[in-house]
Amino acid sequence: MLNSVIVVDDEAPIREAVEQWLTLSGFTVQVFSRAEACLAQLPDAFPGVILSDVRMPGMDGLQLLAELQAKDRDLPVILLTGHGDVPMAVDAMRDGAYDFLEKPFTPERLLGSLRRALEKRALVLDNRTLHEQADHRSRLDATLLGMSPTMQTLRRQVLDLSPLPVNVLIRGETGSGKEMVARCLHDFGSRADKPFVAVNCAAIPEPLFEAELFGHESGAFTGAQGKRVGKLEFAHGGTVFLDEIESMPLAQQVKLLRVIQERRIERLGSNQSIEIDVRIIAATKPDLLDEARAGRFREDLAYRLNIAELRLPPLRDRREDIPMLFSHFSRQAAQRLARSAPALSGAQLSHLLSHDWPGNVRELANAAERQVLGLDNPAAEALAGGQSLVAQQEAFEAHCIRSALQRHRGDIKAVMNELQVPRRTLNEKMQRHGLVREDFLAEGNSPR
Structure with a gap:
């Protein structure tokens, strides 16, 4: 759980008393006598709470709140107020302050407010991390x-x-x-x-x-x-x-x-x-x-x-990715060259899948660009590798089964329905192509 607190107050006795209470209660405390110094040293995504007096020389607590809100609207700020400042503090809560404490306040009141604010801060930062991870996964899926x-x-x-x-x-x-x-x-x-x-x-x-x-x-x-x-x-x-x-x-x-x-x-x-x-x-x-x-x-x-x-x-060990990669490189080349990307026929796809691609992804990208330019037929390119018709058919069959297993996350019954083959035939073909159902299972799937 988070336990960091920044205290901003121009009165040394209050700063020292609050720092002592919080330190004894297990918090990590940093104190400032001026709001400007707090802002200058505040790290991005500060994992804690700001506790600030309202009336201070220079930048006051309300101005500090506005600056902090501009940096991070979810950063909890608790204001310390005198009796006459209560209406102003209520308005500040409408503007985004998490809470206010009227002086003099008890340690129990302070600790309760801080713990609730830190729980909220922890949830906010956890959510941000999850969103960031999801964004990274999405961007990485589109790159690799x-x-x-x-x-x-x-x-x-x-x-x-x-x-x-x-x-x-x-x-x-x-x-x-x-x-x-x-x-x-x-x-x-x-x-x-x-x-x-x-x-x-x-x-x-x-x-x-x-x-x-x-x-x-x-x-x-x-x-x-x-x-x-x-x-x-x-x-x-x-x-x-x-x-x-x-x-x-x-x-x-x-x-x-x-x-x-x-x-x-x-x-x-x-x-x-x-x-x-x-x-x-x-x-x-x-x-x-x-x-x-x-x-x-x-x-x-x-x-x-x-x-x-x-x-x-190597690309030959992940042939099921070849159609997606070839299509991606074709679209890229077509956009760059201001041309249309020709569609692949079943025979062309079979030839692509049967080629060993010694130059790997780079060679595949070059083949896609040549196809867009009309300089090469990907079928002829693959045929130059010397693959027999049987080998090409086998590669295409393996690709179809791999893709179905991937789409259905190892659900054999769904794969049988899609490919319209009996279970015994599917099992034999999977064994021949070295395909193991467990490699495609989604988490939590039970064997079928």
């Missing part, structure tokens, strides 16, 4: 597309990890969306309003790597014209995304490890140590520990980067 169980798990992991101050390692094949996941970890966390700096470690020539990451002073090396802030320093307060981290030169791995440990950097050509606050999100295709055993990566750095790991499934 897919209804396959693996994508649902990935979205939950991203929401869980995004607010935490830990380094994250993302593993996935080329084109599987590693940078997008890194961006979501940044955008849905507390660093969202700070820089997100992406660095492709494989694209930087080794002689320039240190200068790119750490910056340099003027004249630090031949051609170093003027001072330059490096990527790590520029990202202060935010996130650095190190893509293809396995390509980082070993000499720079040592320096990155030191940055992670000490949270400080030194520019090339400088002896000055600069404090930085960055979250490191790294991405890799191979297993970094395998790279370490082969002598290509530092094992201690691998462990430092892999506080939490996210694994991105």
Whole structure:
């Protein structure tokens, strides 16, 4: 339960008495002699109650109430009044004050009002958190597309990890969306309003790597014209995304490890140590520990980067998401190119589902754009993969069953009715395609 109280009163004896009562009663108390000081130091979404005198020099209690209402209409404010101020305090309650206490008041009266106000504040903040979480889920569903169980798990992991101050390692094949996941970890966390700096470690020539990451002073090396802030320093307060981290030169791995440990950097050509606050999100295709055993990566750095790991499934392992993704990319391309998005036939969809998509989501997006441009037929594109007719039919059948199981959340009877197949046939096909009913169950569903 919340227990924070701010007391604003210009009379020191009252401030001290109230602070003593509340502290002995288990509250966390902060006191101010002037309303202006309270406003200047009040944090956003303050998790508590404001207790303020009405008559004070400078900004009075009513003006403070108005300022607080402008910042947060749900913040409880209890006014302390003299006898002559009661009618004014009643008007203030109509304007949003939570309660008023007429001086002199008893500790019991004060404590009762505060506890009720804190209960209300707790409910308000809980509701805000729930709405914010729902908004995040909605936005994330629209960003990391897919209804396959693996994508649902990935979205939950991203929401869980995004607010935490830990380094994250993302593993996935080329084109599987590693940078997008890194961006979501940044955008849905507390660093969202700070820089997100992406660095492709494989694209930087080794002689320039240190200068790119750490910056340099003027004249630090031949051609170093003027001072330059490096990527790590520029990202202060935010996130650095190190893509293809396995390509980082070993000499720079040592320096990155030191940055992670000490949270400080030194520019090339400088002896000055600069404090930085960055979250490191790294991405890799191979297993970094395998790279370490082969002598290509530092094992201690691998462990430092892999506080939490996210694994991105290749597109071939979530074929049920292909129709949704292809449609999404087609609409995007059509809007950008001012063209219409052609509809897919059943045969074209079957071909899309049978292709292995070695380039993953990136390859699928390119195929959708080519289709909108009329440069490629997605059916021909998939056929080029050499899949037999039987393999394509099998892939399409698996997609249909997966989609039905997903829509009905594992309700076998509903799937049988939709697909119009007997239970024994459905069971055989699910077993052949490696589909397990439990993977699609909604919480609380009982077996059928």
